[in-house]
Amino acid sequence: MTELERHAYDVVVIGAGGAGLRAAIEARQQGLRTAVVCKSLFGKAHTVMAEGGIAAAMGNVNSHDSWQVHFRDTMRGGKFLNNWRMAELHAKEAPDRVWELETYGALFDRTADGRISQRNFGGHEYPRLAHVGDRTGLELIRSLQQKIVSLQQEDHAETGDHESRLKVFAECTVTELLRDGDKVSGAFAYWRETGRFVLFEAPAVVLATGGIGKSFKVTSNSWEYTGDGHALALRTGASLINMEFVQFHPTGMVWPPSVKGILVTESVRGDGGVLRNSEGRRFMFDYIPEVFKDKYADNEAEADRWYTDPDNNRRPPELLPRDEVARAINSEVKAGRNSPHGGVFLDVSSRLPAEEIVRRLPSMHHQFKELADVDITKEPMEVGPTCHYVMGGVEVEPDTAASSVPGLFACGEVAGGMHGSNRLGGNSLSDLLVFGRRAGAGAAEYVRSLGDKRPVISESDVDGAAARAVDPFAEGGTGQQENPYTVHTQLQQTMNDLVGIIRRGGEVEQALTALEELKQRARNVVVEGHRQFNPGWHLAIDLRNMLLVSECVAKAALLRTESRGGHTREDHPRMDPDWRRQLLVCRAEGDGVSVTAKDQIPLREDLMALFEYSELQKYFTTGELAELPAKES
């Protein structure tokens, strides 16, 4: 029997970002004993890096805003591939989730009348993003962290133990989920510090592990983003959807090389920043797609007026959804109109007074000054696309965040559906809170429904999990020994070059061949040293997840023969209404994945009625349109 530390909980939440913490707060408030497990220290999850803001139709700055408008923007941004029920719940509940943060102690920037201020962002019709300068993610995670502490203080007052009902296991990595029959029974993990194993016995597990960006070379994501939750879900029998949709944020830093990919917040554009090519042209005017023509200004004068008079002017095209802007930058660079280091110019220095820039974008100012020797109040930044967010994730029940495996829930970036083919800026932080809460509630309800009939863990499964975890230390085998860092670098290069922002069928096929080879090589990875805080070993384990998830992305990208949102096929440039009705579903099969198509659930009638017929015409098939109640205008 494997020697390990054992803990029993009602709910185990994997992930301490916005989604995981909100889920844990909910589960604990509903009376369940809850554990939060995370790879980094408490308060350092990826959410901390979010900059621009959190989207919620509070209508504080423009009172025309409402959940219906937010819903419409979200569906448009996702090119109507979104799970509409998730988009509906999200738009309706986001304001309450933001206000709730104030009761945890959050201090957002204010309007003149003392309410939460809201800023403009790409794809959002009205100023909608609650924010704190450009460090909104920090405020969000700190507020949730402090709420957890306050719940622990209550528990301490009552039981004498801070951790009696809610405990954070920091720097602890989950490598496998365990099942009893088809039901989740627990999670297997190791402490990063000591390398010792931990077993969590729990009837409900909430995945809140974030994204997959570390499979790409140029990315805004940190080492944590290795797709662990996606892979855990697959291996436990759950399905992933929309994995072909990966968001490349249009503005990452491009220079110096060591910071390539680090994010430049969209607030720079929301607050007036413009994109120019090497000829000084505001090129976004050349890239307004047909479907957005009536919403975006086609000349500089109108675009500039919009900042002060949004009701009577159309928006500047710099604020088109991210996929559009990223592709445009890509085309400009390809056409040779690039900045010296292979990007384009993002300029706010000629648009706002220096003090105003420092006040509104303090961390961007700091970041460029410290890392690139660029003073953004005096000169333009150089920017280019960077892998940022995965729209795809675990297929869940919208209301409860339940996956198809009983006892397994997913929320936040690791869940799929909400954002369709492309996420709007600011819609992630709100997603974390709305569905984090729902996942916590869903898990609580599931656990109650089990009564005393809890699934049990099989010891042989535990032994198997332990053996697989230490496998990278075992020398021997037949092939040549591999270094995990080398295999990882090649994976990143492959995904970047062959399944990146612009895809071609032949190249994706090449990627799949390369991934097969890398999978073989990953089996021969050998790590040095011992199990205490050994990053080489950690990477060797994460690598398996990255490979599995990359295979999902590549396989789905090959099948979807159209271009939509975060999936652009140069060989199939058109958006195809028939494909809007199809979801691609990934499941584990052997040591790889299979991808099958599945029909999308039709949009509910009252939600459909929120759109003009002329807009639906751009996305829906003639067959679908024929079934609509006649509303031609």
Place this chain on the structure above:
Amino acid sequence: MGYKARFRVWRGDDADGDLHDYTVEVNEGEVVLDVIHRLQATQAPDLAVRWNCKAGKCGSCSAEINGRPRLLCMTRMSTFTEAEIVTVTPMRTFPVIRDLVTDVSYNYQKAREVPAFRPPEDLAPGEYRMQQIDVQRSQEFRKCIECFLCQNTCHVVRDHEDNKTNFSGPRFLMRIAELDMHPLDTHDNRAQEAKEDHGLGFCNITKCCTEVCPEHIKITDNALIPLKERVADRSYDPLMRLFRKPKK
């Protein structure tokens, strides 16, 4: 413009360890963390270091570079000459787990000892009204990325291990100041608690914490001194006005 730099990195755990010498490539624009990563990828695969954002936002990569407390990801190699030996050691005040990774649990304990924000009972969520000017002071403190460099630097704990029980350190005294200045917090007596429960009296305003803060928060001037003044004389202090909560 790549060159070979000489690095000395502390390897070992709390019981035992020493400085290891490495010669490693450095390229234009790189920061110390890039070089540590290159060491991991090429010469020392098991070299332990914490990091997440690589952009000074998460506060994970705190260490001491040539003896100065710094973020590894925000220290550019161009601040050193090519001939200079760059010495990287873990934060000194906390027990070493391995290599550059330290046990910072002291800070999480102290965080837990500060009574949480107590929301006003008569306001529903969504009804909070605060002026920008009134939230700005606390917002400055909320920029804190919890890198714990100030905690590492403050001589009260750096030089006197046993003070750790009674002294919460600049980060958490600042947290108390932040809550005290929150326009809607209804917990009374925070300043007094800072003195009685969190060791505010140990601080002799040397400002060393402020000097190392990567977020450039004026910890001493804006948080600690006002808090002290408020304890010293609650009724006569002109600064009281700054702190006064809107009375309903």
